[in-house]
Amino acid sequence: MNGRLLVFGGTTEARELLRRGVPAICCVATGYGAKLLDGLENVRVLAGRLDETAMEELIRVENVTHVIDATHPYALEVTKNVRRACARAGVKLLRVTRAKTPLFGDVTAVATPEEAAALLDDGDEKVLLAVGSKELPAFAGVSRAKERLFARVLPTSDVIAQCEALGYDAGHLIAMQGPFSAAMNEQMLEATGAAVLVTKDGGASGGTEEKLRAAQNRGARVILIGRGDEEGATVDEALLWLRREMKLECPPLFPMLLPLEGKKALLIGGGPVALRRAQTLKSCGADVRAVAVSFCEGWDGFDAVVREWRESDLDGAVLAVAATDSREQNRLIAAAAKKRGVPVSVADNAAEGSFYFPALIHCGAAAVSASTGGLDPALTRRLADRLREIWPGIVAEELHRKEENRR
Ligand SMILES: C[C@@]1(CC(=O)O)c2cc3[nH]c(cc4nc(cc5[nH]c(cc(n2)[C@H]1CCC(=O)O)[C@@](C)(CC(=O)O)[C@@H]5CCC(=O)O)C(CC(=O)O)=C4CCC(=O)O)c(CCC(=O)O)c3CC(=O)O
Numbered sequence: 001m002n003g004r005l006l007v008f009g010g011t012t013e014a015r016e017l018l019r020r021g022v023p024a025i026c027c028v029a030t031g032y033g034a035k036l037l038d039g040l041e042n043v044r045v046l047a048g049r050l051d052e053t054a055m056e057e058l059i060r061v062e063n064v065t066h067v068i069d070a071t072h073p074y075a076l077e078v079t080k081n082v083r084r085a086c087a088r089a090g091v092k093l094l095r096v097t098r099a100k101t102p103l104f105g106d107v108t109a110v111a112t113p114e115e116a117a118a119l120l121d122d123g124d125e126k127v128l129l130a131v132g133s134k135e136l137p138a139f140a141g142v143s144r145a146k147e148r149l150f151a152r153v154l155p156t157s158d159v160i161a162q163c164e165a166l167g168y169d170a171g172h173l174i175a176m177q178g179p180f181s182a183a184m185n186e187q188m189l190e191a192t193g194a195a196v197l198v199t200k201d202g203g204a205s206g207g208t209e210e211k212l213r214a215a216q217n218r219g220a221r222v223i224l225i226g227r228g229d230e231e232g233a234t235v236d237e238a239l240l241w242l243r244r245e246m247k248l249e250c251p252p253l254f255p256m257l258l259p260l261e262g263k264k265a266l267l268i269g270g271g272p273v274a275l276r277r278a279q280t281l282k283s284c285g286a287d288v289r290a291v292a293v294s295f296c297e298g299w300d301g302f303d304a305v306v307r308e309w310r311e312s313d314l315d316g317a318v319l320a321v322a323a324t325d326s327r328e329q330n331r332l333i334a335a336a337a338k339k340r341g342v343p344v345s346v347a348d349n350a351a352e353g354s355f356y357f358p359a360l361i362h363c364g365a366a367a368v369s370a371s372t373g374g375l376d377p378a379l380t381r382r383l384a385d386r387l388r389e390i391w392p393g394i395v396a397e398e399l400h401r402k403e404e405n406r407r
């Protein structure tokens with residue numbers, strides 16, 4: 001292992017990452033967050049909120065080399081501080097954040113809690129606020145707040161005390177830890193009589209889809225406080241990044257062997273990378289179909305369709321390869337394939353696919369596949385080329401020996 005990792009965040013993403021066995025120091029805001037990380041070997045947990053200076057100090061004292069910011073998507077201030085502390089200490093930083101939820105139903109998106117409060121001002125409907133206790137003060141000025149607003153918060157004594165101080169009585173508080181199922185959200189909307197649900201986009205682990213679904217089922221409106229355009233890596237991407245950066249231990253991929261003869265394999269992209277893979281798939285007997293806006297030299301003899309890809313290209317495919325030169329297109333291809341249950345490999349982002357494209361070394365049916373688990377594709381290439389030099393000899397020798405024994 002090279003270097004030392006510091007993770008910020010007691011989020012689901014931080015826990016998932018640390019559960020994969022990455023040694024680290026992990027900073028969480030609260031004692032409760034610390035408890036959720038109990039029992040993880042190789043992880044030292046520090047509880048408490050640090051400012052920028054304290055973060056920088058920690059990085060230096062602990063000889064940290066790599067930082068992952070997996071704090072909550074709405075913890076904007078912390079994220080800003082982490083970024084500055086890392087820049088000042090000169091260490092590498094990766095932001096991990098959950099994907100935004102695709103919206104459906106009657107949803108009004110706003111940028112801030114204040115904007116959400118302004119939308120509630122002149123109505124008289126009851127409102128369920130599932131925004132986190134920190135944002136409740138923004139709603140204090142809403143007309144007839146005491147009767148109309150119901151707050152759903154975490155059941156800790158300080159949070160409840162804070163709600164009481166803001167004027168919420170026991171009849172207007174739901175104190176319970178989420179995330180909640182759609183059915184439970186629906187019951188809470190029903191019990192409070194709320195016609196409006198105000199929430200944030202906490203992504204999949206925050207149960208956002210279940211909130212939208214409940215509101216839709218009850219005919220309630222949703223006001224969604226958005227979170228800007230921040231981009232971040234997924235947990236899988238972060239894990240691969242760390243393994244590459246810090247040379248962490250990594251188990252091998254499982255080289256599952258698929259019969260492809262006569263089966264449709266879809267390639268999207270017509271450059272040299274797609275072509276190399278098309279040749280590999282063809283050597284396995286697959287019916288290769290390639291779709292691309294333009295094709296490089298060498299595609300003669302392939303079923304090559306010149307146009308932009310579309311979702312229906314995936315129909316009947318047993319596997320797909322996303323090898324366009326556009327990050328965004330490759331991401332969309334991966335999402336579409338996964339949605340349909342078609343295994344997909346992504347040429348420019350190893351961790352985004354559901355399988356890794358192997359180097360194939362074969363003499364007839366005697367095959368070997370090479371991989372470095374996505375850690376170092378150029379090394380994979382060199383390993384494969386060396387195996388290609390010796391593999392035919394090994395296969396011939398063994399077949400010959402078998403013949404000899406038979407005589
Ligand atoms: C994750 C994966 C994709 C997947 O699963 O779909 C992936 C990803 C990436 N490759 C990159 C670069 C290169 N890849 C090669 C070669 C091969 N790469 C192949 C597979 C895979 N490559 C999968 C995991 C493999 C594993 O587990 O080890 C092989 C085996 C199969 C094939 O592609 O046919 C083939 C050997 C073929 C053979 O010998 O048979 C070379 C060498 C060369 O081209 O000569 C370079 C140039 C390196 C340089 O320039 O130094 C980059 C950076 C791109 C960038 O920076 O722009 C990414 C992106 C990323 O890492 O995220």
Ligand SMILES: NC(=O)C1=CN([C@@H]2O[C@H](COP(=O)(O)OP(=O)(O)OC[C@H]3O[C@@H](n4cnc5c(N)ncnc54)[C@H](O)[C@@H]3O)[C@@H](O)[C@H]2O)C=CC1
Pocket residue numbers: 268269270271272273274291292293294295296307308309323324325326329347348377
């Ligand atoms: N895994 C690997 O071995 C390697 C992967 N890469 C990555 O692979 C990707 C492809 O590399 P190259 O083949 O060199 O690229 P390229 O630039 O030669 O080809 C890109 C292809 O994508 C097609 N394309 C773009 N948008 C499309 C759309 N909407 N619909 C259909 N087709 C579309 C283009 O028409 C073109 O055929 C790049 O993202 C590169 O970063 C690069 C080197 C090695």
